[in-house]
Amino acid sequence: MKLGARMLKTGLAVAISLYIATLAGLPTPIFAGIAAVFAVQPSIYRSFQSIVEQIQANIIGAATAILIVLTLGNDPFVIGFTTIVVIGMCIKLNMNQSTMMLAVVAVIAIMESTEMEFITFALMRFSSLTLGILAAFVVNLFFLPPKYETKLFQKIDRTTSDILQWLRVTTRHLSDEPALKGEIERIQDEIRYIDQTYIFYAEERTYLKKNQYSKARKLIVFRQLIACTKKSFDVLQAFNRLGEKIENIPKNFQDALVQELDKVIHSHEKLILSSMGRIRKDHKETLRLISEPDLLRLVETLIHVYQEKEEERLIFLPLASQLMEYHHELKHLRRLLKSYQQYHQDEKFNVTPEYKK
Known part of the structure; x- marks a missing residue:
């Protein structure tokens, strides 16, 4: 198991909230730690977005709990009813699940039986929860800020x-067929993670105008890098679906298919290296294909090979389509990288190793 930045931030937020709650003499400081767990966010931007909502949820839970205890008491069934009411209110306000759970924690914490004066007890529990939220916000803001560009x-x-x-x-x-099937499932999960990370990176705010222009262009390049990755995955899936049928293609066409696909793969790899700044700027081939794939000719040949066998020909048409789309996406990426390097010659994509979430 890898220790990620978010794990570290969660542990630190819990420790800080428990320590401060204990120093402040708040009863049951554990609730401050629980609130900190719910309040830790994956990015600084989302932390700013969520703190108001979390405090609002804490107020809703605490206020409702106090009102119910003063009118109906704190019988377990009353607590259950209050929980339903608070969840309904949070849903009405379009709060996310973690925020709703924080409101429920506030209800349970405040409606617990106590020998203390109830209002004082409720305010102390409310303060503990608020302390946990604030501790998580501070940790999100100042400790191990995520570098989503790197990730x-x-x-x-x-x-x-x-x-x-x-x-x-x-x-x-x-x-190996079973191994490839497992890898395809894993890669699908990786692509979903990439999409989520892109959203987090897009949400990160830049404050200097120069950096804003660079960030906007980087977002476009990243979006196209992801599109090329997805398209290469589509080609892999197309080959996987064909299975042994691909071996029925004439030998000369199989060789041509491998050669042309190798050219496309080489082009993709070189574009990745270029975006990382690992290819010399004075290299004439930095953003040009060493050998331009002739996929159009390949597709036409494929169609001619199976003109007499309509069913078999149609089986291979999706593969031909995926290859053409893949090549088109790579050409678009090449244009975008050339434009980015033209306007931001001294800037490279941040590829320094970083903690994982």
């Missing part, structure tokens, strides 16, 4: 490399 690029690079390796193996009929 995003590294994940795109690794996932793309895995896909391209499997493409090379699959087109040469060397892949």
Whole structure:
């Protein structure tokens, strides 16, 4: 198990909230720690977004609990009824699940039986929960701020490399079917993680005008990098669906297919390296394909090969379509990278190793 930044921040927020609650003499400081767990967010932007909602949920839970205790008491069934009411109010206000759970924690914490004067007890529990929320916010703000640009690029690079390796193996009929099936499921999860990380990166705010322009262009490039990764994965899935049928293609066409796909894969790898700044700027081939794939000719040949067998020809048309789309996405990425490097010659994508979530 890898220790991620969010794990560290959660542990730190819990420790700080418990320590301060104990120093302040609040009863049952454990509720401050519980609130801190719910309040830790994956990004600074979301932390700013959520703190008002979390405090609002805490107020709703506390106020409702106090009102119910003063009117109906704190019987277990009354607590259950209050929980339902508070959840309904949170849903009405479009609060997310973790925020709703924080409101429920406030209800349970305040409606607990106590020998203290009830209002004093309720205010202390409310203060403990608020302290936990604030501690999590401070930790989100100042400790281990996430660098989603780094996370995003590294994940795109690794996932793309895995896909391209499997493409090379699959087109040469060397892949193990069960292993490839498991890898396809894993890569699907990786792509979902990439999409989520891209959202987090897009939400990060920049305050200098110069950085805003650079960030806007980086977002466009990242979006296209992801599109190319997804399209390469579509090609891999297309080969996987064909299975042994691919071996029925004439030998000369199989060789041509492997050669053209290798050109596309090489182009994709070189574009990734170029975006990382690992290819010399004075290299004439920095953003040009060394050997332009002739996928149009390949598709036409495929169609001609199966003109007499309509059913078999149609089986391979999705693969031909995926190859053409893949090549088109790579050409678009090449144009975007060339534009980015033209306007931001001294800036590279941040690929420095970073903690994982």
